Amino acid sequence: MNAPLTSAAAQPTEATLDILKTLIGFNTISRESNLGLIEWVRDLLERHGATTRLTYDAERRKANLFATLGDAGPGRFGTVFSGHTDVVPVKGQNWDTDPFVAHVADGKLFGRGACDMKGFIAVCLARLPAIPQDRLHTPLHFSFSYDEEVGCLGVRELLADLQRNDIKPTGVIIGEPTMMQPVIAHKGKRSYRCSVHGHAAHSSCPHLGINSIDYAAMMQLKIREIALRVRHSEAQDYDFDVPYSSIVTTLSNGGNAPNIIPDKAEFVFEHRFLPGIDPAGVFDEVKRYAEQEVLPQMQIEGAQGRIEFETLTAYPGMSTSPDDPLVSSALRILGSERARKVGFGTEGGLFGQAGMPAVICGPGDIIHAHKPNEFVTLEQLARCESFFDNFVASAHLKAV
Structure with missing residues (x-):
């Protein structure tokens, strides 16, 4: 042999x-x-x-x-x-x-x-x-x-x-x-689904609804901000093709018709992190932003506003x-x-x-x-x- x-x-x-x-x-x-x-x-x-x-x-x-x-x-x-x-x-x-x-x-x-x-x-x-x-x-x-x-x-x-x-x-x-x-x-990976729940209304009366797509977009822009900061602040390993931990939104959808204020939007984002990095901090920051910045703005417009997270994938x-x-x-x-x-x-x-x-x-x-x-x-x-x-x-x- x-x-x-x-x-x-x-x-x-x-x-x-x-x-x-x-x-x-x-x-x-x-x-x-x-x-x-x-x-x-x-x-x-x-x-x-x-x-x-x-x-x-x-x-x-x-x-x-x-x-x-x-x-x-x-x-x-x-x-x-x-x-x-x-x-x-x-x-x-x-x-x-x-x-x-x-x-x-x-x-x-x-x-x-x-x-x-x-x-x-x-x-x-x-x-x-x-x-x-x-x-x-x-x-x-x-x-x-x-x-x-x-x-x-x-x-x-x-x-x-x-x-x-x-x-x-x-x-x-x-x-x-x-x-x-x-x-x-x-690298390790964690991926999440974020569901943003608003309130539907006729698009001619946006003040009567809570636009879930708008608030999902706020969340996605925050995720991009975090990704750019992590890319330039974390230690890097150039033995990897992508030498830094990456955070990206990979799926996004919402709305039912062009003339309806959307009552629900969902998006999926993932964090691929270098070995030895604790991924919890990234998700905690996203969740904290949702709870402390986005949700209060939604609930000014109506009590129906809420944001939910689901972990889809987690491996080290x-x-x-x-x-x-x-x-x-x-x-x-x-x-x-x-x-x-x-x-x-x-x-x-x-x-x-x-x-x-x-x-x-x-x-x-x-x-x-x-x-x-x-x-x-x-x-x-x-x-x-x-x-x-x-x-x-x-x-x-x-x-x-």
Whole structure:
């Protein structure tokens, strides 16, 4: 299992391609159940001697799968190979072929989730027969979660289950698409919906209404003011493509007709913050402005005025020390000089909070994720196979 990493001309095994095609065939858009996929993967893992455990959502329509090869007892041992099973919607996208029927063309495998991130899961499963389990000196774990795309929801249940059962792996490889380059940090994210409630009136009598759009606009201008201040006052990290914490309004709507004073307006804003930054201060400032500046003005016009906030997404940033042994191993195997930092989010920050340092490293390019005709190149899948084999051999197998 100590094969060198592949060249650009390398091809993945048929097992990887076959498994990936099967995984893509399961429609696991976040709003759908993932149980069909999870049960199929669980059966495959158990056939190769893995012990498995499932954790479910409240409706038991979705599940996380955690599996172990080797000693599955309590304690702090082993590496987790982790991926999420859900994918983003295809509605409104112009695909050339059925997004849930994978096909290969021009050195690429196309299908929803091929890049993000069923390709990585397929590699992990396809390489199971190549692992000499009698030589495992530490266990090897697999973690496959639900609802990562809608806020890293499922993995929280999985991590709570591991804590209850005193299962504490030493580190996690998360196979999000990084072009097989190791990533040790990403930003955290919080997103919010703000609902501004006014009072409807005929537009010829604006004094009889409370214009929710006007007051929502005040809020959005304040958010922009905060964003500009944070950009120039917070410490920056130039290892990120965007070296500062960003705060932006991303959705805004309101009103029913051109001749009606709008009684409701809503907007969504997000805060992507550098690792180590406490995001609470930004939201507190926005909420305080709403309560102390905007709402009093609304209520001068009428008692119906009110402002409500809802948290939509909240996950922490990730920052793994470049000196962590997991990072050193990944760099050495991949032949990379240094690890990267990225703006997109993963489950890595939650694993880190649970005491498991993470490295993000997987096949494919993030620029091809979430798009019509999503794909992963065959070369990337082959490179991931080599990485998996070499990592298992160096970190988990007894010498012969």
